[in-house]
Every structure is written in C-alpha cells, then in structure tokens.
Amino acid sequence: MSLRNNRAVLLAAAASVLLVAGLALALFWAPEDADQGFSQRIFYIHVPIALTAYSGFGWGAWKALRLLWTRESRYDLESYTAVHMGVIFGILTLVTGSIWAKISWGVWWTWSERQLTLFLVLFLFYCAYFMLRFSVESGPRRANLSAVYALFGVALIPVSFLAIRLAENFIHPVVFTRDGPQMSGSMFFVFCVCLAAMLGLFASLYTNELTGKRLDARLHELREALE
Amino acid sequence: MIQARDLGRRFGSKRVLRDLDLEVRAGELLLVTGPNGSGKSTLLSLMAGLLVPTEGEIEVDLPRGGIGYLAHEPLVYKELSALENLDLYGRLYHVAERRETIGALLERFGLWEARHERVGSFSRGMQQRLALCRVLLHGPELLLLDEPYSGLDASARTLVDDVLAEAAGSRTLVVASHEPEHVRPLATQALALA
Amino acid sequence: MTYFADVAALARKDILLQLRSRDTLPAMLLFVVSALVVFHFSLPSDASETASTGLLWIALLFTALLGLGRAFTAEREQRVLDGLVLAPCDRSAIWLAKSLGVLAFLGVAEAVALPAYALFFEPVGWELVAAVLLADLGLAAVGTLLAAMAAASRARELLLPLLFLPLVIPVVVGGVGATVADDPGRYLGFLALYDLIFAILSWASFEYVVAE
Numbered sequence: 001m002s003l004r005n006n007r008a009v010l011l012a013a014a015a016s017v018l019l020v021a022g023l024a025l026a027l028f029w030a031p032e033d034a035d036q037g038f039s040q041r042i043f044y045i046h047v048p049i050a051l052t053a054y055s056g057f058g059w060g061a062w063k064a065l066r067l068l069w070t071r072e073s074r075y076d077l078e079s080y081t082a083v084h085m086g087v088i089f090g091i092l093t094l095v096t097g098s099i100w101a102k103i104s105w106g107v108w109w110t111w112s113e114r115q116l117t118l119f120l121v122l123f124l125f126y127c128a129y130f131m132l133r134f135s136v137e138s139g140p141r142r143a144n145l146s147a148v149y150a151l152f153g154v155a156l157i158p159v160s161f162l163a164i165r166l167a168e169n170f171i172h173p174v175v176f177t178r179d180g181p182q183m184s185g186s187m188f189f190v191f192c193v194c195l196a197a198m199l200g201l202f203a204s205l206y207t208n209e210l211t212g213k214r215l216d217a218r219l220h221e222l223r224e225a226l227e
Numbered sequence: 228m229i230q231a232r233d234l235g236r237r238f239g240s241k242r243v244l245r246d247l248d249l250e251v252r253a254g255e256l257l258l259v260t261g262p263n264g265s266g267k268s269t270l271l272s273l274m275a276g277l278l279v280p281t282e283g284e285i286e287v288d289l290p291r292g293g294i295g296y297l298a299h300e301p302l303v304y305k306e307l308s309a310l311e312n313l314d315l316y317g318r319l320y321h322v323a324e325r326r327e328t329i330g331a332l333l334e335r336f337g338l339w340e341a342r343h344e345r346v347g348s349f350s351r352g353m354q355q356r357l358a359l360c361r362v363l364l365h366g367p368e369l370l371l372l373d374e375p376y377s378g379l380d381a382s383a384r385t386l387v388d389d390v391l392a393e394a395a396g397s398r399t400l401v402v403a404s405h406e407p408e409h410v411r412p413l414a415t416q417a418l419a420l421a
Numbered sequence: 422m423t424y425f426a427d428v429a430a431l432a433r434k435d436i437l438l439q440l441r442s443r444d445t446l447p448a449m450l451l452f453v454v455s456a457l458v459v460f461h462f463s464l465p466s467d468a469s470e471t472a473s474t475g476l477l478w479i480a481l482l483f484t485a486l487l488g489l490g491r492a493f494t495a496e497r498e499q500r501v502l503d504g505l506v507l508a509p510c511d512r513s514a515i516w517l518a519k520s521l522g523v524l525a526f527l528g529v530a531e532a533v534a535l536p537a538y539a540l541f542f543e544p545v546g547w548e549l550v551a552a553v554l555l556a557d558l559g560l561a562a563v564g565t566l567l568a569a570m571a572a573a574s575r576a577r578e579l580l581l582p583l584l585f586l587p588l589v590i591p592v593v594v595g596g597v598g599a600t601v602a603d604d605p606g607r608y609l610g611f612l613a614l615y616d617l618i619f620a621i622l623s624w625a626s627f628e629y630v631v632a633e
Binding site: 147 | 471563566570573574575576579580583584586587588590591594595597598601602607608611614615618619622626629630633
Binding site: 139140 | 239278279
C-alpha cells in the first residue's frame, strides 16, 4: 500500500516540476513569434491540453476494450475515470482555444478553427456519455454500455475531423486563418516539455481520482459486510 | 450441471443475493422458496445467463439452446398471434419438425383454437400457458421455472404438474415457487432464500 | 447459414410488428412533411440552396429519430428482448434484423420526403438521392444500436437524441456536401466510409448492449 502511495507522490511531484518548468519556458524562454507576438505563447498550453484530452479518450477506450474482452469489472472504473479526465481537459481546450481566438482575432468563437469545432462535437458526445451513465443503474449493464459508447467515441474522432475538413468547402470559409507554427528547434523543445507536463498532470489526476473511487467502493463493500 | 460458488448479485447498492453455494446435478429437481424480494427470480436469471454475478461465480454446463427459462413475464409479443410467436422461437432455436412440435404443444396446453389470435387479447392464464409452450418447444435439458403456477386455474395447474412429473428424472429442473406443496414431493434438493 | 436464417426470422417478425401497429410509419410521414412546411416559414426568401438542403437533412434526421424511438418498444414493454437474448442465435442477428427494418422505414419516409422537398423547395438531383441512400445505412446502423442502449436506460426517449446527434454530424456533412459541392463523389465516398466503420462497430458491439 505504501509503495503505491510513493508512486503517486512521485508522479505528482514530477508533474508539478514539469508544469512549472514548462510554463516558465513557455512564458519567458521560448522565442517570440514574428506574426502573433506574445499571445502566440498560449499555443504551448492549448495544444498540449488538447492532445492530453485525446489521450484521455483513447485511454478510456482502451480500458473499455479490456472490459469487454475480459469482463473484469475494475476496468469500468478505469475507463470512466479516463473519460472523465478527458472531458475536463476538453473543457480546458475549449476555454484556452476561445481565449486564444479572442486575443488573436477579437472573437470568442470561430468555426474556422478545426480543432475547436472537433472538440465541441466530442464534448457533446462525451456529455452524453455521462447522461448515459447517470440513467442506468450501476452494475455490469452500465459498464457494458459505457464501454461500447467509449469505443464509438474514438471511432468518431477521426471521422469527425474528416467531416469538419470536408465541411469547410461549402460552409463559406471565414476570414480568419492561422498557419500552423513552423516550429524551430527551441520552440519544439518547449512544446515537448509542456506536453510532458500536461500528460503528467493527467496521469497524476487520473491516479488520484481512481484511488479515491476505489477507496469509496471498498468502503461501501465493508459497510455492507457489517450489516 | 449447475455450480455456484460465493454467488452474489447486487442491483445498484441493493444486495439481492449473497454468498450462495449450490450444486445441481443432471436429473435433479431443485426447489427454491422464499418470500418476495428474496432473490428467487434473480437466481434463475443468473442460471439462465441473463444476468452475470457481481460477486462469486456460477457455471452452467449447457449451451443456450439447451436451457428453457420461464420468467415472470411470458416473453411473447403481444401484437403477434400465439402461432407466430412460437414459430419465431421455433426458428431461433432451430427446432426440428417445427410445425408438428408447435401444433402438439398448442393442443396439449389448450391453445389450439386460439392459435391465430393476438396474444394481447389472451387472459393471464392463457399467456402463462403460451409461455410454457415456449419453454418446452426446443426440448431443453435444463428447465428454469419461475412461479410456473402463477395465474393458472385448477385444470391448467394439473398441466404443470404433468410437465413436472414427466420432466423430473429425465431433465434437470429448478423451480422457484411461492406454493411449494405441489413441487416438494418431486424435489431432490431444496433451497430457502431469506 | 443459420445466421442469415435467424436474421430472416427476426426481420420477418419486425416487419409484421410494424405493419400491425400501424402508427410509426404514418407518424413519420406526417412529421417529415410538416417539418418541411415549418422550414419554409423559417427560411428567408433569398435563402441559398445550401440552407434549404441543410434543413432537409435536419428533417430527415429527426424523422429517423422518431422512428428509432419506437424501434425497441415492443421488446422493452414485455421484456421480450430477454427471450431473444436467451435464444442460441448470435445477438448481432437481432441488430441486423432490426436495422433492416429501420432502413425499410427510412426508405419509405424518404420516398415521401424527397418529392415533397422537390415540390416545396428545389428539384432533387441524383446526388441527393445517392447521398440519402448512403446516409440511411449509417443512420440505421448506428441508430439501432443507440436505440437499444436508450431502451436499457431509465431516460429512454430523452437519451436517444443526445446519444444520436453528435454521432450523426458527419452524416449531415456528407449529405449536404454531396448535394451542394462541386464534386459530390468525395462526399459520397465519405458517407460510404462512415457507413463501413460504424456498421462494423455496431454489429460487433451489439452483443454487449443487450446481454450482460
């Protein structure tokens, strides 16, 4: 038990260090972008958060697959926690993306940002995931339904992305465009540190949340055994 | 044929079955008694494979086609006729000589005259008799009967008695009942759930 | 091939049920025509072809939802689904039979909707018909699975649209694109891709939606 604790603490410590380092590098050390100036730096936060959200959904889908394959109920909690964390990071993606749009172009939302549009669709999808879970009693049934839905989610990611790209042809393209930053070596380095930081944050939060939920379940079990 | 170890099942936070061990060998008749809510139906559902355990395990050495499950509901379509319902199940269970088997069952349970009528117009007793036809249609080795007498009048009850008498010994049976007096003489094992 | 015999038996049952109940299909037909009329009043007079095409697709989506909401009522009401799940047939056969039924219904609804659309709005070209047919496959496949999920929950009618709409956004894109864009082939190909991916996924995972 204490060994697991140690690992969680180490993970949290590593994530914290990376976060501080990443933020510091992003704000002070990374070279200034010629076109967008200081506001471009939010890229170092926004994109890693987005990629981490995708990882969360992917991790949740992997655990869902394991659940359906092995029928072991512990994967349900793991899948749910991963999706839960993924949604939180998804909200952050939408928020940071919106802030960036406001800073860059003066609007809080724009459909020309493919990433953002994709996240909006996924956000709706995974909100329905929670509605599904809330409306089914806990047990093997709920675990199965959630797992199948999580798998549909990851199938939706590439398909939606393709759809959004195709949609741009007939939904009149908006004026704003943004060139993907051509990353120089140092920019790439900062990006990697920030990405590692966000993934570390995800892993740390995931581990904590999962432990907490498992303790809850165990407590429940013990209470019942006493009845 | 059926083996359960530490079997438990909960629905949400409610525990319906807990720490149940049981073994039913081929040819036996297990009688399950207990008040409402004690988990009789849940146990039969677990044996049928409709539910999976949340604790412990249960093993039934038969494929799905060898099990006949009589549930609380008749599990038939109200908008279809008796004949259409049995025809559907006959096809799904790959029953040989489907028409003859269905005809014989309908006759035996007194439903032949009503065979083209919508099941929705059937009385409770007729629906239960149709459900018995459904259960026996594919000649299962294991019969799981949840309250087989419910809703039946005296003449229909004797039909069930005959079915049980015939099946006991040649097939394996698990019968859950509120009124166990009919079944007790035939039972080789009894389980009382609290 | 007993699998297809099972599907045939189940599909026959589904069609019999729908013909007997006699309420779903007329409701769908009336709904889609009413929706189109409502849309006429909501569009400005100089609306583009894209706008009215988009509204047609919305009408089709919600008509599909209407039909899907009723797809599993017979099974759910008397827990007959348990009877089907107990049978030795592959559970995906239940999905396939049900989807074919839904597909048939969508087809009939569209046979009314498209002429109505041509009458009220724009003439209908071959690209729209092709897109509608391809879209139907995806909608039926995914919709049937989600309808079974919703039927297993407490929230049922509330839940189905929430599960359904995000998943069918790509279908709308493909459908509208095929109608208004310069090269419909790309969009039709995309619809076919969607159908393939989600039909396979639905077919494979239906087992886990209806059985524990």
